Amino acid sequence: MKLKNLTVRNYIGEVDKARVEDLERRCGVGPADHAFFTDTMGDPICRIRNSPMYNMLVAEFGNEIVGVIQGSIKVVTIHINPSKDMAKVGYILGLRVSPRHRHNGIGSTLVHHLEQWFVANGVDFAYMATEKDNLPSVNLFTEKLGFIKFASPTILVHPIHQISFQLPSRIEISKLRIEQAEFLYRKFMGSADFFPLDIDKVLGSKLSLGTWVAYPKGETWGEYREGVQAVIPDSWAMLSVWNSGEVFKLRIGKQTASCFLYEMYSRLVDRLFPWFKSGEVFPDLSDPFGFYFMYGVHREGPQSGNMVRALCKFVHNMASKSGGGCKVIVTEVGGTGDELRHHIPHWKLLSCPEDLWCMKPLRNEETETARLREMTKTPPAGALFVDPREV
Ligand SMILES: CC(C)(COP(=O)(O)OP(=O)(O)OC[C@H]1O[C@@H](n2cnc3c(N)ncnc32)[C@H](O)[C@@H]1OP(=O)(O)O)[C@@H](O)C(=O)NCCC(=O)NCCS
Secondary structure, X not given: OOOOOEEEEEOOHXXXXXXXXXXXXXXXXXXXXXXXXXXXXXXXXXXXXXXXXXXXXXXXXXXEEEEEEEEEEEEEEOOOOOOOOEEEEEEEEEEEEOHHHOOOOHHHHHHHHHHHHHHHOOOOEEEEEEEOOOHHHHHHHHHHOOOEEEEOOEEEEEEOOOOOOOXXXXXEEEEEOHHHHHHHHHHHHOOOEOOEOOHHHHHHOOOEEEEEEEEXXXXXXXXXXXXXXXXXXXXXXXXXXXXXXXXXXXXXXXXXXXXXXXXXHHHHHHHHOOOOOHHHHOOOOOOOEEEEEEEEEEEEOOOHHHHHHHHHHHHHHHHHHHOOOEEXXXXXXXXXXXXXXXXXXXXXXXXXXXXXXXXXXXXXHHHHHHHHHHHOOOOOOOOEXXXXXXX
């Protein structure tokens, strides 16, 4: 049933901010037993602000804001059409409908309006990501709105302990300059699906804390950049870190399944190791917390798994010393076949094994839909780049 007199319009900060924040606070994302909540810290548009082009729409019913949606547009690498490997993609983010008004067509109306904005701006494909278990969202996009399930990456989460990891003595870790990082990413990850054309903006953002490489101690990391033939080690790895906690915080419902297990775990630790404060083992995730997102994780060479592991530990230690309310480290890797996951320390209890990425062609719909469907019959062969701006 559709609500009569529902209006959809652009978000106006001065008028809507408080009401949108309130809506966000009331809308848990995902199934009730492990829903999470977002705290946008006074700036509801913070998640899209770093994108080259963005928009936020609100749905109003009477005097109440009953729904909200955000979208961003950018050019990325994508191998759907064999004749071109770049496309303009419209990202759908932060769709929320007030719990009291759900199942009244507000969610679909908001997506339709955002798609119109995408089309008016020459977007080739709309994209959205959701948890596989979020049935209302999965049904809305795949059954009602014609989105096609495109990939199922895995979100890996590791809690931050106050105790630092010991770093392997045989591995050297160095920070790269932004231009060096950009060069390496374009060279080694430029052909990964969803690699953004404006990677320089991502790396140069104040939210990006830096890019690090790891390689065997005793070997040299040459000045690896355009026009210079540097000798680099046989095995190496790189990653960058995004401080998501600077823009928004997460909160997990107290009675979630994970927290239930966490409580059991903490009690066990308390009993077996009373000298160990449980807060040091597992942070309390029921208060709003920030997180570091590791993006652009890439490795080359036979020993590179160890280099990835060393980098992850290095990031953990950096986060544990940051004192900025950062409680977990998050990263996203390809589907179950992606070997990278075996080298990234994570807790299964907190991780999400199947995030669902869905796409919908907005131009040449028939041909592109057939291509997309064909592609999804086999798991994506190449790497995926997860842009921290869409997390
Ligand atoms: C997902 C969400 C936005 C849907 O909004 P909505 O206004 O209720 O959606 P609509 O009324 O337009 O529903 C359209 C379709 O979605 C699906 N759907 C919506 N609610 C559903 C539910 N509870 N269970 C199963 N399917 C559901 C149905 O296919 C429905 O079609 P139908 O009406 O013909 O049955 C809303 O549930 C919500 O805000 N959830 C919390 C935040 C969230 O998870 N956002 C998505 C993150 S990607």
